[in-house]
Amino acid sequence: MQVEAKLSPEKPEKPKTGADLLIELLVEAEVDTIFGYPGGAVLPIYDAIYRSNASFKHVLSRHEQGSIFAAEGYARVTGKPGVVLATSGPGATNLITGITDAMMDSLPLVIFTGQVANHVIGTDAFQESDVLGITTPITKYNYQVKNIADLPRVVNEAFHIATTGRPGPVVIDIPKNISEALPSDTFETDFFLPGYQPTTKPNPLQITKLSEALSKSKRPVVLAGAGILFSEATDELQAFVEKYELPVVNTLLGLGSFPGSNPLSLGMGGMHGSYTANMALYECDLLLNIGARFDDRLTGNLKHFAPHAKVAHIDIDPAEIGKNVPTEIPVVADAKKALQALLKKNINRPNHQEWKAHLEKNKKQYPLWNERSDEAISPQGLIKKIHEYTNGEAIVTTDVGQHQMWAAQYYTLDKPNNWATSGGLGSMGFGFPAAIGAQLGRPDELVISISGDGGFQMNMQELMLLKKYNLPVKVIILNNSALGMVRQWQESFYDERYSESLFDANPDFVKLAESFGIRGIKVETDSEVEAALEDILSHDGPIVADFRIIKKEKVYPMIAPGKGIHEMIGVTK
Numbered sequence: 001m002q003v004e005a006k007l008s009p010e011k012p013e014k015p016k017t018g019a020d021l022l023i024e025l026l027v028e029a030e031v032d033t034i035f036g037y038p039g040g041a042v043l044p045i046y047d048a049i050y051r052s053n054a055s056f057k058h059v060l061s062r063h064e065q066g067s068i069f070a071a072e073g074y075a076r077v078t079g080k081p082g083v084v085l086a087t088s089g090p091g092a093t094n095l096i097t098g099i100t101d102a103m104m105d106s107l108p109l110v111i112f113t114g115q116v117a118n119h120v121i122g123t124d125a126f127q128e129s130d131v132l133g134i135t136t137p138i139t140k141y142n143y144q145v146k147n148i149a150d151l152p153r154v155v156n157e158a159f160h161i162a163t164t165g166r167p168g169p170v171v172i173d174i175p176k177n178i179s180e181a182l183p184s185d186t187f188e189t190d191f192f193l194p195g196y197q198p199t200t201k202p203n204p205l206q207i208t209k210l211s212e213a214l215s216k217s218k219r220p221v222v223l224a225g226a227g228i229l230f231s232e233a234t235d236e237l238q239a240f241v242e243k244y245e246l247p248v249v250n251t252l253l254g255l256g257s258f259p260g261s262n263p264l265s266l267g268m269g270g271m272h273g274s275y276t277a278n279m280a281l282y283e284c285d286l287l288l289n290i291g292a293r294f295d296d297r298l299t300g301n302l303k304h305f306a307p308h309a310k311v312a313h314i315d316i317d318p319a320e321i322g323k324n325v326p327t328e329i330p331v332v333a334d335a336k337k338a339l340q341a342l343l344k345k346n347i348n349r350p351n352h353q354e355w356k357a358h359l360e361k362n363k364k365q366y367p368l369w370n371e372r373s374d375e376a377i378s379p380q381g382l383i384k385k386i387h388e389y390t391n392g393e394a395i396v397t398t399d400v401g402q403h404q405m406w407a408a409q410y411y412t413l414d415k416p417n418n419w420a421t422s423g424g425l426g427s428m429g430f431g432f433p434a435a436i437g438a439q440l441g442r443p444d445e446l447v448i449s450i451s452g453d454g455g456f457q458m459n460m461q462e463l464m465l466l467k468k469y470n471l472p473v474k475v476i477i478l479n480n481s482a483l484g485m486v487r488q489w490q491e492s493f494y495d496e497r498y499s500e501s502l503f504d505a506n507p508d509f510v511k512l513a514e515s516f517g518i519r520g521i522k523v524e525t526d527s528e529v530e531a532a533l534e535d536i537l538s539h540d541g542p543i544v545a546d547f548r549i550i551k552k553e554k555v556y557p558m559i560a561p562g563k564g565i566h567e568m569i570g571v572t573k
Helices: 018-028 040-051 064-078 096-104 131-138 148-163 176-180 204-216 226-230 234-244 275-283 335-344 353-365 379-389 402-410 431-441 453-458 460-469 484-493 509-515 526-538
Strands: 002-004 033-037 057-060 082-086 109-115 141-144 169-175 186-188 220-224 248-250 265-268 286-290 310-315 329-332 395-398 447-452 474-479 519-523 543-548
Touching: 018 040, 018 148, 018 176, 033 064, 033 431, 040 082, 040 109, 040 169, 040 176, 057 431, 057 460, 064 082, 064 096, 064 109, 064 431, 064 460, 096 109, 096 131, 096 169, 109 148, 109 176, 131 141, 131 169, 141 148, 148 169, 148 186, 169 176, 204 286, 204 310, 204 329, 204 335, 220 234, 220 275, 226 234, 226 335, 234 335, 248 275, 265 275, 265 402, 275 353, 286 335, 310 335, 379 402, 379 447, 379 474, 379 526, 395 402, 395 431, 402 447, 402 474, 402 484, 431 447, 431 453, 431 460, 447 453, 453 460, 453 474, 460 509, 474 509, 474 526, 509 519, 509 543, 519 526, 526 543
Parallel strands: 033 057, 033 082, 082 109, 109 169, 141 169, 220 248, 220 286, 248 265, 286 310, 310 329, 395 447, 447 474, 474 543, 519 543
Antiparallel strands: 002 186
């Protein structure tokens, strides 16, 4: 389609540039929030933002990594693409961890990076970096705009690619001369991608095979992953498993796709999953994976993963099916459409009452447990109290480490899209900026950022955003003066050689918060927890709470490296 380029009538004294055109394209894409940080190669774009009447909000982070982690949190809880803007060179390279994180966790992002002018690309110009080369392996797709006439098509393609099929990050690298150029009289906005046509509808024959396998199963289990959330299939999943009384195990990123309080829920599976969930994966005769990718932290030693099961796998990404676990019934499809097809089938109800009774016995006999201490706070008990005081309805973001696993185990999620954590890449520094993005995306809801003292320090500079935008995020720091998960591994597998995992000194987090104009509190004993949580949740604005937890507490259960999913340690006290 040919579109006539028109100059902005509000500013006739300044002809429209490529940067002005980009702003219009973002508005047309219904972008409401941009996370960014300015620099030389994107100054024309920032000038266009300043001059524009665009309705979107620009959020100025204090580090580009803060920008992209916030965009991930925004995307995770809203379902809309997170949009990021950074300059060339170090601005772009500071985004690499977040881009990789979004790629591994299938989050839709559109990232705009500035670039040096076309005529000096390849000359090692000031703040030049090969963004295309760097990001090719860590993006769903990437572009470098060589001709301004291509800009509208490229932007439209990018949003389409990022948000369809298996979501992921798309990078658009824009040389400075493109931002400064005058648009041509006409340009292309339509696009055609013959090589990119995601399969969304399931093959009816595969649905029939899956139905027959289910009807014959004695020990079925559903593994529910984040693909259910991305396809908005939580209602269909619940209807399907309740119709056939199927037990459900969630992946870390799939938490919230099925109500954790539902009697059919077995909890999270994997390295720190519940005994009942992991043994169900080990003992089942039919494993139906919906929207999960059989990550190694879920499976443990593949020789011992679901060794007795016929495996069925529903996934929109065909590359994931059979990649790690041999799959007898592959179903390439959108999870929602596949579940709708299954619900239409008249499947004979599987005869698995003995299996259900066995799983219920495991639940009662091997519950999650934790130690108690009068000298410091039980981290598990703290998470349970947070769940109680928020009625399980908060949006929870976490960083990476012990606190992440305790939150996954003890903050029971019943609603979709209330959980944001870094799964595949395990990026420390993720949780707090993600909470900022989540709060901006859903401003009227309670957002709680749960972090360790190590991870929080990686992006604590973003506290300024809480003050600047008056975001009422509740920051909960589980402080054990250590890199807790590293310390746990060193204690368990390296004969207690604590090499650089213990913090001799930490900031005073209360004073740190106050230096940003934010309230801070310190909580040191279990007896103070309930009053502290009442205080935190009744406070109108942001707050940073430093909870001093048991220093040597471990996350259990745990599957040691190289062990099978049934070989858990720390199952019972």
